[in-house]
Amino acid sequence: MPSSPPLNEVKANLxxxxxxxxxxxxxExxxxxxxxxVSTLIAETGLEASHLSQHLAVLRRYHLVESSRRGSAVYYRLASVHVAELLRVARDLLGEILRATHDQLAAAADEPAPTTVAR
Incomplete structure (x- = not known):
């Protein structure tokens, strides 16, 4: 029986x-x-149907979205509420990183210019 991949590999695939x-x-x-x-996703992303379809296939492969057919239309939804939570956490993390970078740049701008010593 084949062994399961390690958790870090599974996470990397996600x-x-x-x-x-x-x-x-x-x-989002x-x-x-x-x-x-799908028609709304096409309109909102500006992609051709074939290109969007490729991205949706990847999202399905990694179990991030699910689809259902209603008549001739295909609808998508998140496979788990945790996907939306992951997006929120990523947005919060990026906000923290940007604030820290901004603070570092502001602090660097307030520092006096380095002086050179003549030899």
């Missing part, structure tokens, strides 16, 4: 599913928790 701005955008569009038709 982040591979997130590793594209279009996929993050799609997840789905984050409010409502089912969204």
């Amino acid at each position: 982040f591979k599913g997130l590793a594209h701005p279009v996929r993050i955008r799609v997840l 569009l789905l984050a409010p928790g409502t089912d969204v038709p």
Whole structure:
């Protein structure tokens, strides 16, 4: 019986599913928790249907989204509320990083210029 991959490898694969701005955008569009038709996702992302379909396939492969068909329309939703929570945590983390960077830049601008010593 084959062994399961280590948890860090499984986590890395999850982040591979997130590793594209279009996929993050799609997840953000789905984050409010409502089912969204593909036509809306196309309009909101500005992608051609074939390109969006490739990104949605990746998101499905990594179990981040689910789909259902209603008549001729396909709807997508997050596979778990934890996906929306992960997006929120990432946004909060980025805010902290940007604030820290801003504070460092402000502190550096207030420091006197280094003096050179003549030899």
